[in-house]
Amino acid sequence: xxxxxxxxxxxxxxxxxxxxxxxxxxxxxxxxxxxxxxxxxxxxxxxxxxxxxxxxxxxxxxxxxxxxxxxxxxxxxxxxxxxxxxxxxxxxxxxxxxxxxxxxxxxxxxxxxxxxxxxxxxxxxxxxxxxxxxxxxxxxxxxxxxxxxxxxxxxxxxxxxxxxxxxxxxxxxxxxxxxxxxxxxxxxxxxxxxxxxxxxxxxxxxxxxxxxxxxxxxxxxxxxxxxxxxxxxxxxxxxxxxxxxxxxxxxxxxxxxx
Amino acid sequence: xxxxxxxxxxxxxxxxxxxxxxxxxxxxxxxxxxxxxxxxxxxxxxxxxxxxxxxxxxxxxxxxxxxxxxxxxxxxxxxxxxxxxxxxxxxxxxxxxxxxxxxxxxxxxxxxxxxxxxxxxxxxxxxxxxxxxxxxxxxxxxxxxxxxxxxxxxxxxxxxxxxxxxxxxxxxxxxxxxxxxxxxxxxxxxxxxxxxxxxxxxxxxxxxxxxxxxxxxxxxxxxxxxxxxxxxxxxxxxxxxxxxxxxxxxxxxxxxxx
Numbered sequence: 001x002x003x004x005x006x007x008x009x010x011x012x013x014x015x016x017x018x019x020x021x022x023x024x025x026x027x028x029x030x031x032x033x034x035x036x037x038x039x040x041x042x043x044x045x046x047x048x049x050x051x052x053x054x055x056x057x058x059x060x061x062x063x064x065x066x067x068x069x070x071x072x073x074x075x076x077x078x079x080x081x082x083x084x085x086x087x088x089x090x091x092x093x094x095x096x097x098x099x100x101x102x103x104x105x106x107x108x109x110x111x112x113x114x115x116x117x118x119x120x121x122x123x124x125x126x127x128x129x130x131x132x133x134x135x136x137x138x139x140x141x142x143x144x145x146x147x148x149x150x151x152x153x154x155x156x157x158x159x160x161x162x163x164x165x166x167x168x169x170x171x172x173x174x175x176x177x178x179x180x181x182x183x184x185x186x187x188x189x190x191x192x193x194x195x196x197x198x199x200x201x202x203x204x205x206x207x208x209x210x211x212x213x214x215x216x217x218x219x220x221x222x223x224x225x226x227x228x229x230x231x232x233x234x235x236x237x238x239x240x241x242x243x244x245x246x247x248x249x250x251x252x253x254x255x256x257x258x
Numbered sequence: 259x260x261x262x263x264x265x266x267x268x269x270x271x272x273x274x275x276x277x278x279x280x281x282x283x284x285x286x287x288x289x290x291x292x293x294x295x296x297x298x299x300x301x302x303x304x305x306x307x308x309x310x311x312x313x314x315x316x317x318x319x320x321x322x323x324x325x326x327x328x329x330x331x332x333x334x335x336x337x338x339x340x341x342x343x344x345x346x347x348x349x350x351x352x353x354x355x356x357x358x359x360x361x362x363x364x365x366x367x368x369x370x371x372x373x374x375x376x377x378x379x380x381x382x383x384x385x386x387x388x389x390x391x392x393x394x395x396x397x398x399x400x401x402x403x404x405x406x407x408x409x410x411x412x413x414x415x416x417x418x419x420x421x422x423x424x425x426x427x428x429x430x431x432x433x434x435x436x437x438x439x440x441x442x443x444x445x446x447x448x449x450x451x452x453x454x455x456x457x458x459x460x461x462x463x464x465x466x467x468x469x470x471x472x473x474x475x476x477x478x479x480x481x482x483x484x485x486x487x488x489x490x491x492x493x494x495x496x497x498x499x500x501x502x503x504x505x506x507x508x509x510x511x512x513x514x515x516x
Binding site for chain 1: 282285288292293295300310368378381382388389392466
């Protein structure tokens with residue numbers, strides 16, 4: 001085989017490797033994760049910075065806080081606009097606090113810079129929404145069985161953590177159950193602490209809303225069905241999730257009844 | 259003193275504390291720092307993600323890479339646009355690489371999401387420029403002497419690290435010299451390692467472009483003059499930096515001559 005021919009083959013092989021669809025999904029999952037970190041960092045900064053002007057403003061939802069920074073001036077409150085953003089009740093509290101604020105009176109120039117930061121955090125949030133929508137569509141196409149059983153973003157996180165759909169599909173249920181809890185798992189193996197009962201699957205509402213002592217059983221149940229669904233998605237390419245879901249719901253009902 | 263009166267006084271005191279101008283400057287310095295971290299994180303993600311489509315694309319400047327992601331399609335390269343962004347020479351290299359790329363052919367839908375990320379990184383960069391301009395104006399107003407001796411962003415970083423202009427103005431030159439190298443300083447005190455020769459001041463071009471053995475002396479010289487300039491900015495409010503600068507340049511010349 002000549003050198004050129006050899007290179008051509010190598011290139012084709014690499015191209016194939018790049019074709020794995022899940023690589024794209026994983027990039028998107030990680031991007032969302034990084035947007036979250038980024039938004040949190042910048043939102044904390046915004047609260048501290050704007051806190052010079054209006055330290056008494058407390059709003060839990062970052063988006064609403066940003067909206068307030070952008071649209072409300074504490075020295076001449078637009079009550080209608082304020083109510084629109086936070087609702088009547090909170091509007092009263094905020095307006096009262098604004099009237100007796102201990103904050104420094106900043107100029108338009110200073111507030112203008114702070115508002116750029118608020119705008120940017122909203123931009124990041126809107127990008128996040130777009131990515132999540134894309135991720136959901138992508139995951140549904142890639143693993144229809146898995147995403148029938150659990151929400152697409154959670155499915156995407158499992159794939160991202162495993163590194164590829166193939167790897168995830170080859171994992172036994174017991175590994176899927178604790179995927180993402182590697183630290184606790186190794187600690188268990190080294191120091192004989194209790195083994196972890198769940199990793200990423202803790203994010204499933206059935207697990208995190210259950211009483212603590214039942215969470216392990218529910219995570220185990222979920223991971224068993226997930227492992228079967230994955231064989232369907234990666235190997236047989238059959239849609240089997242409707243039957244799996246019926247079985248899953250039935251067993252969950254049994255656990256709930258005790 | 260009645261309760262209301264007392265509260266009123268307390269509020270006035272807090273208001274005064276909030277009035278310290280440097281608090282605003284410090285917020286801006288930290289915001290820039292966080293934008294840098296954020297941009298780096300998102301830029302690495304962009305390169306990995308877009309790398310599925312065009313793994314051979316290598317451009318050092320993040321802004322240019324983002325521009326390319328936004329404006330160039332590797333499957334139908336617009337040579338004029340490409341040259342405009344990276345220059346004639348690099349354009350040839352990139353066009354050649356595009357012709358034999360090993361990347362996956364992504365759809366418009368996929369590329370659209372990646373482009374949102376590129377756009378966002380450019381937004382962050384433009385916000386950074388705006389903040390730096392603001393920071394410079396702010397620092398020049400707050401400490402005309404200090405910013406006459408060293409660049410405003412570096413002056414702002416020193417103030418931010420000290421916590422306030424007052425604290426920085428009260429520091430001896432020897433502390434200013436190693437400000438930002440606290441870790442190395444404590445290591446020196448505990449383990450008798452070599453003391454640090456410079457901290458944040460390493461970012462001054464005189465220090466980082468000097469031969470290693472001269473850096474300590476230059477940092478010492480700078481910090482001595484900075485300490486004097488700060489007394490002028492915080493206490494006497496006189497402009498003394500022109501004379502300081504003449505002296506500083508003369509001594510630097512002596513060090514350069516050996």
